[in-house]
Amino acid sequence: MFTIITGSQFGDEGKGKIVDLLAKDYDIVARFQGGDNAGHTVKAGGKVYKLHLIPSGFLLDSRVLIGPGTVLNPEVLVEEMEMLEDAGIPVTPEKLGIDAKTSVIMPYHIEMDQLREAARSEKIGTTRRGIGYAYIDKVARDEICMADLVDENLFRARLAEISAQKEAAISQMGGDPSIVLDDKNISHYVSLGKMLAPYVTDVSLEINRGLDEGLNVLAEGAQGSHLDVIHGTQKYVTSSSTIAGSACAGLGVGPTRVDEVLGIVKAYITRVGAGPLPTELEDEAGKHLHDVGHEFGTTTGRSRRCGWFDLPLVKKAVYLNGYTSLALTKLDVLTGLDPIKICVGYMFEGKQLDYPPESTSALSKCIPVYEELPGWNTDLTVVDSYENLPKNARLYVEKLEDKIGVPIKYVSVGPAREQTFEK
Numbered sequence: 001m002f003t004i005i006t007g008s009q010f011g012d013e014g015k016g017k018i019v020d021l022l023a024k025d026y027d028i029v030a031r032f033q034g035g036d037n038a039g040h041t042v043k044a045g046g047k048v049y050k051l052h053l054i055p056s057g058f059l060l061d062s063r064v065l066i067g068p069g070t071v072l073n074p075e076v077l078v079e080e081m082e083m084l085e086d087a088g089i090p091v092t093p094e095k096l097g098i099d100a101k102t103s104v105i106m107p108y109h110i111e112m113d114q115l116r117e118a119a120r121s122e123k124i125g126t127t128r129r130g131i132g133y134a135y136i137d138k139v140a141r142d143e144i145c146m147a148d149l150v151d152e153n154l155f156r157a158r159l160a161e162i163s164a165q166k167e168a169a170i171s172q173m174g175g176d177p178s179i180v181l182d183d184k185n186i187s188h189y190v191s192l193g194k195m196l197a198p199y200v201t202d203v204s205l206e207i208n209r210g211l212d213e214g215l216n217v218l219a220e221g222a223q224g225s226h227l228d229v230i231h232g233t234q235k236y237v238t239s240s241s242t243i244a245g246s247a248c249a250g251l252g253v254g255p256t257r258v259d260e261v262l263g264i265v266k267a268y269i270t271r272v273g274a275g276p277l278p279t280e281l282e283d284e285a286g287k288h289l290h291d292v293g294h295e296f297g298t299t300t301g302r303s304r305r306c307g308w309f310d311l312p313l314v315k316k317a318v319y320l321n322g323y324t325s326l327a328l329t330k331l332d333v334l335t336g337l338d339p340i341k342i343c344v345g346y347m348f349e350g351k352q353l354d355y356p357p358e359s360t361s362a363l364s365k366c367i368p369v370y371e372e373l374p375g376w377n378t379d380l381t382v383v384d385s386y387e388n389l390p391k392n393a394r395l396y397v398e399k400l401e402d403k404i405g406v407p408i409k410y411v412s413v414g415p416a417r418e419q420t421f422e423k
């Protein structure tokens with residue numbers, strides 16, 4: 001079985017938690033896009049793990065893979081491996097595999113991301129992890145990939161080939177070009193390459209052979225559908241394709257092999273960084289969502305912007321991903337809000353829309369049209385089954401399910417694995 005999980009909104013929907021929950025049924029869990037801009041939180045056994053690169057299936061027996069569609073900062077990966085090691089979870093080459101074609105994030109990518117962001121008059125609010133510039137190099141065929149990194153001669157030859165161009169670009173951006181051939185950086189990367197050499201693999205081959213043998217494979221998306229580089233709220237997007245089709249392209253698995261596409265949907269909406277968020281709240285309800293939901297970015301610590309559930313955006317995510325089912329997360333955060341609002345459409349230039357306009361600037365001018373539902377006051381974090389939810393919480397879930405038109409399979413009422421039930 002091949003299942004793809006993606007975020008249906010702007011990221012941070014709780015993908016990490018749901019992947020950890022489902023990983024027990026999967027032999028392989030693989031990341032297919034993005035890099036350490038992602039921050040996936042897993043709470044298990046009373047411990048909280050914040051992962052940027054290692055797939056959230058690491059706690060179970062699954063093999064975890066980082067596919068060639070991702071961009072990888074080896075320093076962050078090694079820190080993450082050490083963090084897990086310290087927590088008593090050894091990360092061995094039997095456990096983790098990284099594709100040989102995965103693009104490596106170099107220190108100059110991070111520098112360029114920061115210089116470009118500082119120079120923008122209208123900022124995107126990137127995570128400043130060098131993601132965009134690493135993808136630019138992949139597309140321009142100027143990347144250093146894992147196969148280069150783990151072979152010192154190849155790595156140095158590749159750097160020599162591209163360094164002049166990178167130095168010129170950094171100088172032009174007003175930065176210090178010496179970062180490109182900095183001796184300390186280069187020898188650090190050489191040693192990281194030696195450390196990571198045993199982990200290098202062919203992810204597409206592993207997954208396809210696994211599927212042939214009847215193994216179960218779970219593809220873990222990063223970011224969210226509306227941060228997709230093609231279909232998102234351009235220019236306020238990340239630099240990879242975040243939707244389900246990207247799992248096939250990024251892992252090298254044909255679309256005919258996909259069985260399930262599970263969308264992760266937060267019971268309200270959040271966004272980190274700039275870009276339109278039609279239902280954004282700057283009132284008491286927004287403060288409630290932010291404070292009760294602990295809405296701070298896992299990667300950058302920035303405050304997440306919060307708003308009511310935006311149905312048009314989720315409907316678009318259904319089309320972009322072809323969801324077969326959904327997991328609704330953070331329902332517990334809505335406790336105490338009354339009424340609870342659902343944005344069912346937008347007013348734009350005197351007309352009511354039930355689907356987001358394709359232009360980002362038009363979306364930024366949309367005024368939400370709300371339906372109101374009654375709230376509840378019961379603490380949901382201790383509820384252990386759908387039937388035991390208060391009536392109004394069930395009403396909210398069923399209203400969303402009806403309007404989205406895709407079955408809600410899981411409901412999550414807290415960060416821990418056990419705070420989840422099937423609907």
Ligand code: GDP
Nearest residue numbers: 012013014015016039040041330412413414415
């Ligand atoms: P991801 O990027 O999609 O994996 O999501 P993040 O981990 O960045 O953000 C989700 C946050 O909400 C994390 O801190 C999770 O531990 C937490 N979380 C996940 N599901 C729930 C839930 O149902 N209720 C509450 N209160 N917190 C949750």
Ligand code: IMO
Nearest residue numbers: 011012037038039125126127222223238272273
């Ligand atoms: P997870 O996987 C939320 C946002 C950044 C910025 C934009 C571009 O945890 O859901 P980038 O550094 O990618 O060039 O920044 O994308 N962004 C995320 N927002 N969750 C994420 O990942 C994100 N990864 C990137 O805030 O607005």
Ligand code: MG
Nearest residue numbers: 012039040298
């Ligand atoms: Mg996150």
